[in-house]
Amino acid sequence: MTSEAPTRAYRRLSVEERRRQLLDAALTLFAHRAPEEVSLDDVAEAAGVSRPLVYRYFPGGKQQLYEAALRSAADDLRQCFAEPPEGPLSHRLARALDRYLAFVARHDAGFSALLQGGSVVETSRTTAIVDGVRRAAAGHILTHLGVEDPGPGLRMTVRMWITSVEAASLIWLDQDKEPPVEELRDWLVEQFVAGLVATAGRDAQTAEVVRSALALESAEGPVGALARRVLPVLGGAGHLL
Amino acid sequence: MTSEAPTRAYRRLSVEERRRQLLDAALTLFAHRAPEEVSLDDVAEAAGVSRPLVYRYFPGGKQQLYEAALRSAADDLRQCFAEPPEGPLSHRLARALDRYLAFVARHDAGFSALLQGGSVVETSRTTAIVDGVRRAAAGHILTHLGVEDPGPGLRMTVRMWITSVEAASLIWLDQDKEPPVEELRDWLVEQFVAGLVATAGRDAQTAEVVRSALALESAEGPVGALARRVLPVLGGAGHLL
Known part of the structure; x- marks a missing residue:
């Protein structure tokens, strides 16, 4: 009876459950290895099924499995920047980045392989999936900024900034996750604030966004700390005014 | 005699001249079309030679020709950020960006196809060539900042910033080169200054670099203008200090 148990579990999975099981196995493998280092045999072995069964569910083979896994990961990633529109912007961004960087840490090798280009499984379809995530993140951030109709600036x-976050994540992985994730997160929030402030100098809509956002920040919060740390550096620049 | 002239010109090219001629034809084609829209026949026709002759020089076909063209373009691009280490940083960066953005404008479709990923000719070798350009640009900028041994910050x-410049260039091409190139250039310089200042708040080496750089800027220059435009936006943020 004990020897029959796995077989019965094997048979009882519905089509959707089986698909999900194979996808989860693929996701785990693609997360931590470059796609060229993952074979269908690896997926079959990780899921405890035969190679022909994997092909039955994913007749397009590794490329199809990769794209399905990528789509599933993209759905998770898209949610990272969804955040209740309450409280100071810097806190909302910090929470979103915590989720995003945790995702990056969980999918290290796969994340690098996907975004570094030149991957064997990279196609216009995988590029479109990644671009979809970028667009979703931009939409969430503009919502946090309270802007419905953003101008070009x-x-x-x-x-x-979204591009910078991606690039910084790749460098961070490449540096064995140094600096500590909290430091990277705070630095990325500060870079966004700085970029917004610079754009505000030449764009009225951004200036309005910055004014509203700063009004919600506090001296004790990250933007207050940034202001106090930056001011002494600018102390000798009175000749510019 | 007139009908013989092209034939004699054809015969007289040395191996190196012929190679260069084919490469120039390929560069022009790859600059303005996606690689999948360029065939070896197109290259042969543009160079006024036969397809077998193209194959004699580039037995690896389109992929080899593409990589050779890319290497040649990368050499040009690498020079964009080389600039005498004199005068204010903002002026040096503006001149470097003028050259870079002129290159981008000259190679529009090819630049987009290369950097947007998912291209048929993208391999780990093309990725390495592009990364080499990024590293060279970073090296030049650190030289402009007067830093020999840069810390992580x-x-x-x-x-x-280099990533941002690339991404902004792609968006700029996608928006039919709007805003005008001078505006994009100034905005990119300002974003770099803002990013440096924010990092200076948490990194002593960057703080020193910012102090030295600001000392060379003037009220009439771009950084002075930035400071005067940004200050009013920050006027209501006294509660952060």
Whole structure:
């Protein structure tokens, strides 16, 4: 009877459950290895099934399995920047980045392989999935900024920051997750604030956004700390005014 | 005699001249079309030679020709950020960006296809070529900052900005080169200054770099203008100090 148990469990999975099981096995493998280092045999072994069974569910083989896993990961990632629109912007961004960087840490090798380019499984479809995540993140951030119809200055600033967050994440992984994640998170929030403030100098919509956002920040919060740390550096720049 | 002239010109090219001619034809084609829209026949026609001749010089076909063209373009691009280490940082960066953005404008479709990922000719080798350009640009910028041994904070800030410049260039091309190139250039310089200042708040080396750089800037220059435009936006943020 004990020897029959796994077989019965094997048979009892519905089509959807089986698909999900294979996908989870693939996700785990693709998260921690470059796609070229994952074979269908690896997926079959990790899921405890035969290679033909994997092919029955994913007749497109590794590429199809990779894209399905990527779509599933993209759904998770898209949620990182969803955050109740309450409290200071810096706190909301910090919480979103905590989730995002935790995702990056959980999917280290896969995240790097996907975004570094030149991967064997990279196609216009995988690029479109990644771009969809970027667009969703930009949409969430503009919502946090209270903007429904962003002009080019604000849109560009938000997109630049999202690109910076991605690039910083890759460098962070490459540096064995140094600096500590909290430090990277705070630095990324500060870089966003700085970028917004600079754009505000030439864009009225961004200036309005910055004024509203700063009104919600406090001296005790991260933006207050940033202001107090930066002011002494600028102390000798009176000749610019 | 007139009908013989092209044939004699054709015969007279040395191996190196012929290679260069084919490469120039390929560069022009790859600059303005996605790689999948360029065939070896197109290259042969543009160079006024036969397809077998193209194959004699580039037996690896389109992929080899693409990589050779990319290497040649990368050499040009690498020079964009080389600039005499004199005068205010903002002026040096503006001149470097003028060259960089002129390159981007000259190679529009090819630049986008290369950096947007998912291209048919993208391999780990093309990725390595692009990364080499990024590293060279970072090296030049650190030289402009007068830093020989950059710590993690400064290195990260410079790399983030290079990524931002790339991403902004792609968006700029996608928006039919709007805003005008001078405006994009000034905005990118300002974003770098803002990013450096924010990092200076938590990194002593960057703080020193910012102090030295600001000392060379003037009230009439771009950083003075930035300071005067940004101050009114921050006017209501006294509660943060």
